[in-house]
Amino acid sequence: MINFSDDAILKGLKEKHADSIRYLYREYFPLTKSIVEKNSGSYEDAEDVFQDGIIVLYQKILSGPLTLNCSLKTFFFSICRNIWMQRLDRKWRLLYQDDLVSESIEDYDAIPIEINEEKLEKTRLYQLHFLSLPADCQKILKMFLSKASLKEISECMGFKDVHYAKTRKYLCKNMLRKKILKDPRYKMFLHYE
């Protein structure tokens, strides 16, 4: 079994290497699961938190050189715990049980990490629905979001004209919006006035 150093994990994650992500799962997921499950969460919650934790870590790596005053493991658990506690708080069901949480958790609290938990959850939800769209829809929307012109989209997708490309773009976008609006998890983000 290969062991990665903290630097190797960070470097691998920056490049989005599958090996680094697999290593994180193998080594870091069990404790993340334990943190979440001991604080009123489920296995699925732990998986979501873990995914968001990786995204936050990735964003931190991209935002500049990451200087750690602790091990990467401690830093990562601190991120995950922070996400989960904010999520619990937001959902008005904070059932924090100090006695059940690992004794080293206090170390994680000491690390200040700015996390927009709500945006993380939205990002995950939107991306999951986007990835569940038909492949051609994903491709059209990706091109559209990367500011490709309708002519480029039309040529790349082999559409007869730009009007059809435009219609398909709206149809795909609409399909994505409907999927998200129907998702019960989206209800907590609704802002009906």
Place this chain on the structure above:
Amino acid sequence: MNDREKLPELIDRFNNGKLTGEKLTDFLEMLKTNPRLREEVRLDSELNEILANMDILELRQKILSIQQNRQKRKGTDFYFFLLAASLLLLIGIEVLLIMNNTHRNPYNNTTLTPKYQSDSKQLPVNNKVKQAAITTKTVNKEKKIRDWTREKRLAASFRKNPSFENMIGSTRHAGYFRMDAPLIGYRFSEKAEIMFEWTQDGHAEIELKIMDNTGTSIHESRLLDKNKYSLPPGTLNRGLYYFKVLQNDEIIFFGKFMVE
């Protein structure tokens, strides 16, 4: 195209700043009165922002694929474990059944067939004399019970001892030793001499111990400079016997024989 069909396009154009003039005024009016539309416009705007980050989307895709593979593997591991556990259980049940069967039926899996047969069938029963038959019936019944008890006891004395059965054969030995007689499972007649013969290197002292099928020691002898030993006829009752040959307290041969 009615207003409803145009809505996705209007939302998209509004969020991209491409809605102008009268159409923009109308759309803003609609937004004021329609909370559902407001929500869709907000969602569309967020989607534009979040999905534009292709880098994160690519990372998410990789994470999801790894997560799904882990779940699949977990499922496979579970079924493999279940299969292995079921096989072990079946083997365990089979072993128990075999052992149970061996204990219940001493004649099973052995060539041993005691010559002893109940002679109750040979008892003269005079069917014609009914008065005498009552007494004879009682006597016969008692005899049958006695015979049955004796037969049962005899059968028990031929019952295999599972622990000893596992030990039968030669064991590793520093010098050369070969048991020539009795052959494993040899049947001696009750009236015959029980003869032991062996071949070995040198003239070391060996010890011969004979046990019945319950493990009770029946006979022990220390033999120096010999390669044969015998027990006179009638020394052993009918039954299954085990014997071990020891040298320096180490078992060098374990065998069995029967006296019929």
